[in-house]
Amino acid sequence: GDSVTQMEGPVTLSEEAFLTINCTYTATGYPSLFWYVQYPGEGLQLLLKATKADDKGSNKGFEATYRKETTSFHLEKGSVQVSDSAVYFCALRGVANDYKLSFGAGTTVTVRA
Amino acid sequence: NAGVTQTPKFQVLKTGQSMTLQCAQDMNHNSMYWYRQDPGMGLRLIYYSASEGTTDKGEVPNGYNVSRLNKREFSLRLESAAPSQTSVYFCASTLGHQSSYNEQFFGPGTRLTVL
Numbered sequence: 148g149d150s151v152t153q154m155e156g157p158v159t160l161s162e163e164a165f166l167t168i169n170c171t172y173t174a175t176g177y178p179s180l181f182w183y184v185q186y187p188g189e190g191l192q193l194l195l196k197a198t199k200a201d202d203k204g205s206n207k208g209f210e211a212t213y214r215k216e217t218t219s220f221h222l223e224k225g226s227v228q229v230s231d232s233a234v235y236f237c238a239l240r241g242v243a244n245d246y247k248l249s250f251g252a253g254t255t256v257t258v259r260a
Numbered sequence: 261n262a263g264v265t266q267t268p269k270f271q272v273l274k275t276g277q278s279m280t281l282q283c284a285q286d287m288n289h290n291s292m293y294w295y296r297q298d299p300g301m302g303l304r305l306i307y308y309s310a311s312e313g314t315t316d317k318g319e320v321p322n323g324y325n326v327s328r329l330n331k332r333e334f335s336l337r338l339e340s341a342a343p344s345q346t347s348v349y350f351c352a353s354t355l356g357h358q359s360s361y362n363e364q365f366f367g368p369g370t371r372l373t374v375l
């Protein structure tokens with residue numbers, strides 16, 4: 148079945164550092180890929196998405212490129228801020244018409260001032 | 261629009277007690293989902309309803325039941341709570357239509373503790 152493997156955390160960074168969170172997936176066909184963010188005490192929010200190979204999703208300075216050849220969707224940000232401290236989830240939606248998501252385990256990111 | 265709402269926000273139960281978690285969405289979405297979130301395990305799908313009138317098991321359905329009351333509401337019931345069901349529960353919804361890319365929208369969560 149579909150699955151997502153995500154870099155384990157926690158990750159602690161200084162402000163303005165470069166952030167990368169690795170995500171790889173297993174799925175049949177051409178799934179859609181997502182990054183969700185969860186701020187403390189809140190639900191999940193969609194951060195960015197990519198629906199086909201070589202698509203680049205971007206939002207709030209974050210980027211991720213859908214790489215079919217390496218089955219990856221790594222999240223990057225060039226200069227993090229304290230406000231980026233959150234849990235980040237990589238997710239996959241397969242090709243079935245039930246629109247279900249499969250999530251990675253989540254990566255906790257803490258940015259220090 | 262309120263989006264996806266969940267009640268209650270917090271709940272403490274004793275082993276063997278029952279309770280229902282409520283979820284409602286006002287976005288006219290067809291598909292709704294219940295997840296649980298546990299440390300180090302991400303979100304795991306408990307049950308889902310691809311459209312009004314249908315429900316299906318997800319990855320971890322044991323110990324739970326659901327009701328899709330109408331298009332707006334999707335409830336999750338624990339008939340006899342167990343400590344292993346201590347978790348944070350999230351409801352989500354999506355348009356559920358082939359013409360849309362179908363982003364899932366999440367509620368704020370219910371933090372449940374079973375003693």
